[in-house]
Amino acid sequence: MSRDTVAPSHSSTTSKHSVDTEKKAAAADAQELPYSPFSAKTRAMIVIITALTGLVSPLSANMYYPSITKVRDDLHTTQSAITWTITAYVIAMAVFPLLWSNLADFIGRKPVYALSMLIFTCGSVGCALSRSLTALIASRVVQSAGSSAVQGAGAGTISDIYPREQRGTALGIYYLGPLLGPCLGPLIGGYIGQDVGWRWVFWVLAIWGGVMMLLALFVLPETHRRMVSKKHRIQPVNIPPLLGLKDNNPLLDIATARYPVIALSMLHFAMLFGTYFTNATAQPLAYEGIYGLSQGMAGLCFLSSGVGCVVGSISGGRVTDLLLKRRRRELEAAAAVDAERAEEIKVSAETRLGAMWIGTGVFLCGVIICGWLLEHKLSLAGVLVTQFFIGGGMAFTFQSLGGYVIDVFPTRSARITGVQNFWRSAWAAVIVQLFPTMYTNIGWGWSYTVMFFLTLMSLMLMQFVVFRGSALRERFGPSADLQ
Numbered sequence: 001m002s003r004d005t006v007a008p009s010h011s012s013t014t015s016k017h018s019v020d021t022e023k024k025a026a027a028a029d030a031q032e033l034p035y036s037p038f039s040a041k042t043r044a045m046i047v048i049i050t051a052l053t054g055l056v057s058p059l060s061a062n063m064y065y066p067s068i069t070k071v072r073d074d075l076h077t078t079q080s081a082i083t084w085t086i087t088a089y090v091i092a093m094a095v096f097p098l099l100w101s102n103l104a105d106f107i108g109r110k111p112v113y114a115l116s117m118l119i120f121t122c123g124s125v126g127c128a129l130s131r132s133l134t135a136l137i138a139s140r141v142v143q144s145a146g147s148s149a150v151q152g153a154g155a156g157t158i159s160d161i162y163p164r165e166q167r168g169t170a171l172g173i174y175y176l177g178p179l180l181g182p183c184l185g186p187l188i189g190g191y192i193g194q195d196v197g198w199r200w201v202f203w204v205l206a207i208w209g210g211v212m213m214l215l216a217l218f219v220l221p222e223t224h225r226r227m228v229s230k231k232h233r234i235q236p237v238n239i240p241p242l243l244g245l246k247d248n249n250p251l252l253d254i255a256t257a258r259y260p261v262i263a264l265s266m267l268h269f270a271m272l273f274g275t276y277f278t279n280a281t282a283q284p285l286a287y288e289g290i291y292g293l294s295q296g297m298a299g300l301c302f303l304s305s306g307v308g309c310v311v312g313s314i315s316g317g318r319v320t321d322l323l324l325k326r327r328r329r330e331l332e333a334a335a336a337v338d339a340e341r342a343e344e345i346k347v348s349a350e351t352r353l354g355a356m357w358i359g360t361g362v363f364l365c366g367v368i369i370c371g372w373l374l375e376h377k378l379s380l381a382g383v384l385v386t387q388f389f390i391g392g393g394m395a396f397t398f399q400s401l402g403g404y405v406i407d408v409f410p411t412r413s414a415r416i417t418g419v420q421n422f423w424r425s426a427w428a429a430v431i432v433q434l435f436p437t438m439y440t441n442i443g444w445g446w447s448y449t450v451m452f453f454l455t456l457m458s459l460m461l462m463q464f465v466v467f468r469g470s471a472l473r474e475r476f477g478p479s480a481d482l483q
Helices: 010-032 040-062 065-074 084-107 109-129 133-147 150-161 164-196 199-218 225-229 250-258 260-289 295-300 303-337 349-353 356-375 380-408 410-476
Strands: none
Touching (some): 040 109, 040 133, 040 150, 040 199, 065 164, 065 260, 065 295, 084 109, 084 133, 084 410, 109 133, 150 164, 150 410, 164 199, 164 260, 260 295, 260 356, 260 380, 260 410, 303 349, 303 356, 356 380, 356 410
């Protein structure tokens, strides 16, 4: 030993050992606390209410579609002009979740749910009473502004009450709401518009919004972890700090796209959802124009995609949870052999993406086959089968991607989901506006082929995240506190 080297004293070594022991004891005590104070039944109720509230936005968007020609004639306008009632809704659906998600992190989930449903109900009443195209477009924007709150805050609610290994299954149930809307909307709206008129579509939505508002006010508990931790002893993980209004800036949330893993994830979200949404809006044209179905029967055909969404959403959530649990068991087994590595081992967020290619692969098969079946006016039964695959593949992939971005931003789950909704809805607004021109000029087959290759490209780029995501986050950010 050199003369300048000082050996550690026995007292300092003992002191350090004592501190380490206290830290381990504190961590062990924290692990014994519940992640959430709510019982299993209460958490199930919260998920169901959140899913039903999340159903409002896509349902109100799609219930309107089967009656659009009647609305056009009743308001004495053109097809291109009436399309703005759809585009304006989707644009608002992209922007407002950013604001709601920030507000939900500031004042809590419960008041945001109640206030947003009140605004949605007012917008729906405005739509039902509209006597001009301008009034209808304005009311649709108000309707979309209110209904879109849960698009971001809903995933935040799930993250509040479930730990990582259980979150995927819960997200699978929650995503049933947003994903079933494009399927159930035309079915319900088709029969309502056909039997009692298009204005009753909006009256039904107003009633739904009122019921959801009452549930938010009198049944739904506050789940935000910062607020819950002040009243209950819970695990001190994923608790976001209280930020001022100046820190709740939606532009800062959008700027998360500067991280490569987030940019690539949002790209895949956008391409996938844009294709799914465009397919949903185009199906009534195909069922009525190609196969000669009535408005009500055309809506009934959406059940195929709806069943696919149910199967894909539940199975996708379960699979992502199983992937995380299996990986944790593998690492714990390794830690048992090498005790020094035990505290360093954490399950990578990218583990949740392991089965994503299955969902997107099924989705792409459905898209390309459906396009060419429509192009050649072949079997309606075949088209319905492809719709099942499109719905199932879409829902399955959503579980992987949605859970992944929440794992990367565990204390900003609502806000990052709002960002995800912004990018996917922005692209959906663009592609749904372009699609009528596309299929008129190049036909159904090539229009679907274009969307197929855009989604395939984004899937290939996502492989950088699947296999190199951890390295990309270490170099470019963000780092994930994987609790």
